[in-house]
Amino acid sequence: MTDKIFQIIKDDQEYLMQSFRRWYPFIIDHGSGSLVYDVDGKEYIDFNAGIGVIALGHGNTKIIDAVKAQMEKFFHYSLTDFYYEIAVDVAKKLSSFMPYSAKVFYTNSGTESVEAAIKIARGHTGRQWIIGFINSFHGRTLGSLAFTSSKAIQRKSFSPLLPSTYLVPYPDKRDPLCKEDCTESLLAFIEDWIFKKIVDPTEVAAFIAEPIQGEGGVIVPPKDFFYKLNSLLKKYGILLILDEVQTGIGRTGKMFAFEHFNVVPDIICLAKALGGGIPLGAVIGRKEIMDLPPGSHANTFGGNPLALAASKVILDEVPKLLDHVSSVGKEIMEELESTKSPYLYEVRGLGLLIGAELRKDNRPFSEGLEKVLYNSFRRGVLAIGAGESVVRIEPPLTIEEELAIKGTKIIKEEIEKL
Template sequence: MNKVNKVIEEDSKYLMQSFRRWYPLVVDHAIGSLVYDVEGREYIDLNAGIGVVALGHNHPKIKEAIAEQMEKFFHYSLTDFYYELAVDVAKKLSSLMPFSAKVFFTNSGTESVEGAIKIARWHTKRQYVVGFINSFHGRTMGSLSFTSSKSVQRSFFSPLLPSTLLIPYPDKRNPLFKDVDSLMEFVEDWLFEKVVDPNEVAAFVLEPIQGEGGVVVPPDDFLPKLRALTKKHGILLIVDEVQTGIGRTGKMFAFEHYNVEPDLVCLAKALGGGLPLGAVVGRSEVMDLPPGSHANTFGGNPLALSASKVVLEEVPKLLRRVNDVGKEIMEELMDARSPYVHEVRGKGLMIGLELRKGKRPFKEGLEKALIESFRAGALPIGAGESVVRLLPPLTIEEELAIKGTRIVRESVERL
């Protein structure tokens, strides 16, 4: 038995199999935009650890920053004591927002969403929160109440968080969605008139671009019109930028594409440079929870913060090339000669290629395309029901990006 099969067999024996692997990749080490398995095979990373390693693997400045911090201290709970590094990163995050902000550090995206929901309820003294169908916000019980990209994510976990409502996302694939004006009318004339008084709604929570749901880019007028509606009723707007934030879409935050100012922004993934770190960044006047009402032990870990400081210094320098390389990748995918390619969509280096067989999602085609890409040396992942998703490191070399994309394109063409 080779080493790959041995690890996979023992993984099946000792780890709970509640997650799905797209193909049998057993990672040994990685550098930049290249990943190597335990048998020495080389792959082009087109998923960056699900959008986490924005600066690529083993970035020298991140390694140097972590090593320097390790000589000082690994941990000292930020919610009970103080350290300067947390202030430095919070100041940087605040400076990137279009409003005066305060920060609460977490360990993950789902924890950021949970924190944002608590903040919204406390600040407004209202209990209802409205989310959108086909979203992914995490798997803990609060965030899971708004996650709905696949029914298996929610099956047999009820009851979930009470006073939560889900409405259609502005997705042209959804037969219930006509246009943004109709969606806003539905909220005003039906949701608020028949189901819940807007004075009881604390917040709307959404992804500015749905990631796990299939890289769904909403119409340009969606966020501005939703923002206007929430302001009219004194409702907060929570934007989940866990996947879209920190440069992924060609701007530091995806909400910037739509010229809106949210009240609370949820971050994680790329924020920690590969280490577990998340954050809720909110308007200063909204971040008004009293001492003792919300805390954690590991949020704002100093090693993760040292990496984050590098990420927040380096990513703004990459935004132009993120857009340029992303455009080249999309053009390459649009050249795919296959009857199964329904659409190529995305922004920056958050790109999806949707496969359909007739009018139905081509799930088997997605699985085959991913396996074939893996065997040929590229590592895309899936999203939605049948979308090939590309989230390469923001630092990926143009040559590698195109080489990897061509592998994906050819894998789709062979279906």
């Protein structure tokens, strides 16, 4: 570690609240495409993309030009009190991806999108209960935190959380509740136990779920789970909210992950890649559901025009990349699956959201994860963890095949060295 890096980290620890975890001492100076450079000029392959945010790569000139052009017009003018055209343009584009007539509400982040979705579901249905899934991550503000449970530390000391909430198991084959047919066993649990013992279904406003659990370890559900869950919910007038903050905007090889599962959610939460690095989130919902009355929900910065200018570019460019995302993701997974190590338990994911789980003695191997991530960093690859011991790979959607395989081979070699 150089003196410059040491000093920046020392100052960070002195002046910033240390309520987050860093995996290794990387300090970014600048980036280009799928490469980033630290303050000493060392080059790294970016397998993190700011946790899936930098969809079109670093320094994308189309985004830069669009934001510059918007800056010359105006930086900000509160959408909650006035109108501007670019907000309508992006909402039209988002709505065009939906298989139903939709409306949009803009936010600033993923957790704020979840908070808005909770209010929309409660306001529309007049019901109070929201049910989520164990091992999910939906954000850290108090409303969304009620449904976040990928790690106990995320919730420790912050109770009481939002009332009238309940968590049920996610369809994870490692869970004891998932027997031979994970989908049927969990649906039976929900209908025969939750709806009969905990809360009457006529009091439930919505279920909220990630279509793929990201922070929880890149857990991909059975293909039929969400379709059958939604069929159950519709029997009782319950809404389905899908949190696509991490999986949306092309990350899984389709514009939205729900397209993989033959289901159409009532409400979708977005952020991360939607603004390409400029804070922007959104809630998309069926037009008849997005009916909160004037004055009941708003914010100052949601739909910031600079973020929307970036989003227009992203929403135009990402659909062109979907085949590339699927193809490169498949190659990464095949390379990881050829790893010769007793500690590689499973490789899973869709598109360019990929997890390689490490286990030792049939237990999460967190020490192994830390070694793999740190040693990969030393060799010029930036990846982060998920779950208890999962190497998470989510590079920019534009990453070149050669660069993707080069980075994957380094991770593979570090797993084999354990």
